[in-house]
Amino acid sequence: MKSYCYITFPTTYYAIRAESLAKSEKFSIKMVPVPRNISSSCGTAMRCLEEEAEKINNFLQDNKVVIDGLYVQR
Amino acid sequence: MNLYFDNAATSHPKPEQVYLAVTNYFRNIGGNPGRASHAGSLNALRMIFELREKLARLFNISDPSRIAFSFNATDALNMAIKGYVNKGEHIIHTSMEHNSVLRPVAGMCKKNIIESTVIPADKKGLPDLDFLADSIKDNTKLLIINHASNVCGTIQPIEMMIEIAHSRNVKVLLDAAQTAGILPIDVQRLNIDMLAFCGHKGLLGPPGTGALYLSPDIDIQPWREGGTGSFSDRPHQPEYMPDRLEAGTLNSVGLAGLSAALDFINNETVEKISSHEQSMLSSLKTKLNDIEGLKLIGNHVPCVAVISFIVTGYDCADVSLKMEQDYGLMCRTGLHCAPLAHKALGTFPQGTVRISPGYFNTEKEIDYLVNSLRNIVLDDRLIPLKG
Known part of the structure; x- marks a missing residue:
């Protein structure tokens, strides 16, 4: 079974900005509702494969996206 | 029209x-x-x-x-x-x-x-x-x-x-x-x-x-x-x-x-939009200035495509009513929600007639507007203000 990583954001503005940037870099991501066991300030998270999470996280931060947290769900 | x-x-x-x-x-x-x-x-x-x-x-x-x-x-x-x-x-x-x-x-x-x-x-x-x-x-x-x-x-x-x-x-x-x-x-x-x-x-x-x-x-x-x-x-x-x-x-x-x-x-482009509006504005102002009895208000350069005028001795509401009834011209009359501006411009409380062309208006429409206004201003059917 694949294990996913969830990147969360303080606002939906940053969530969609993150999506737009990640898609332009051809990262395999999907915007999903934040699982309820994760604490987040905005209800939409970016889901990606665990092995790509750190790379995506760094890429987003380099592009001034404010990130709330990074969670792995196995 | x-x-x-x-x-x-x-x-x-x-x-x-x-x-x-x-x-x-x-x-x-x-x-x-x-x-x-x-x-x-x-x-x-x-x-x-x-x-x-x-x-x-x-x-x-x-x-x-x-x-x-x-x-x-x-x-x-x-x-x-x-x-x-x-x-x-x-x-x-x-x-x-x-x-x-x-x-x-x-x-x-x-x-x-x-x-x-x-x-x-x-x-x-x-x-x-x-x-x-x-x-x-x-x-x-x-x-x-x-x-x-x-x-x-x-x-x-x-x-x-x-x-x-x-x-x-x-x-x-x-x-x-x-x-x-x-x-x-x-x-x-x-x-x-x-x-x-x-x-x-x-x-x-x-x-x-x-x-x-x-x-x-x-x-x-x-x-x-x-x-x-x-x-x-x-x-x-x-x-x-x-x-x-x-x-x-x-x-x-x-x-x-x-x-x-x-x-x-x-x-x-904003530049093209601005240039079209300025061209209509300058033609409109020049032509309106030639109509005796019509007075442009403010009339400063630079300005955007918003023109206020009065017709000496007449109620601006009457002018704008005739503009629409007789010529199909839609514009605004009165104080335009800016009473202090009218005090500065000397048109309080009677207000002005305001014409504001937009990007989709044409030079031909401007000519029609000017000709209509000339007819209205020179037309004695307008009722002079009393006292």
């Missing part, structure tokens, strides 16, 4: 793609942006995100999240005025302001929250800059400038005014209701602290749209509080922009239209 010359109130018609975008969004997307993660909500959010980026490019805004949507320019101005100025502080504004500024400021003064000073303007609608400099006090927090008058079109010397304000640590709120989409506005080059504008005039979008931009070093208290789809477990409004100022469901249908309108403007 019906010809629309009231674009200073709201632009009409809109570019065809605006109507299509509104219909498409309303029928096929329709979710509430930022409130869920299903396709309807996410596609709505993507549209809003792209619109913010388009506005940021238009006004050279470095961080699009500093743009908060409002429902019109009045709403954006209220957000700025009531959110930025605190008890015991002082606001300065010009006498050319619209009631969208005059009334919120007067309301706060009446409740003894703040005090205000009005900078007088001359008969061309230009402010007394020495008076401005002399009016700044230790507690002065904000200078509000109407970029271009909605009565006579006069463009304010904003660079000089901003320099005077900033030299004394006073922030500037620019009301771009009449200029957004019509004049190039670069918030970074001009050092604009807050920019309020509507989407339904020069930006050619639907009514019910507008925005307030805040420069990175400005924080304001939210005037409207409520749901944002973020920090839902917290009792207070989030600190993050744009959620801080965007409580409640946005007018996403209108914003979808505005987004399409910005594509149109971007394609045409």
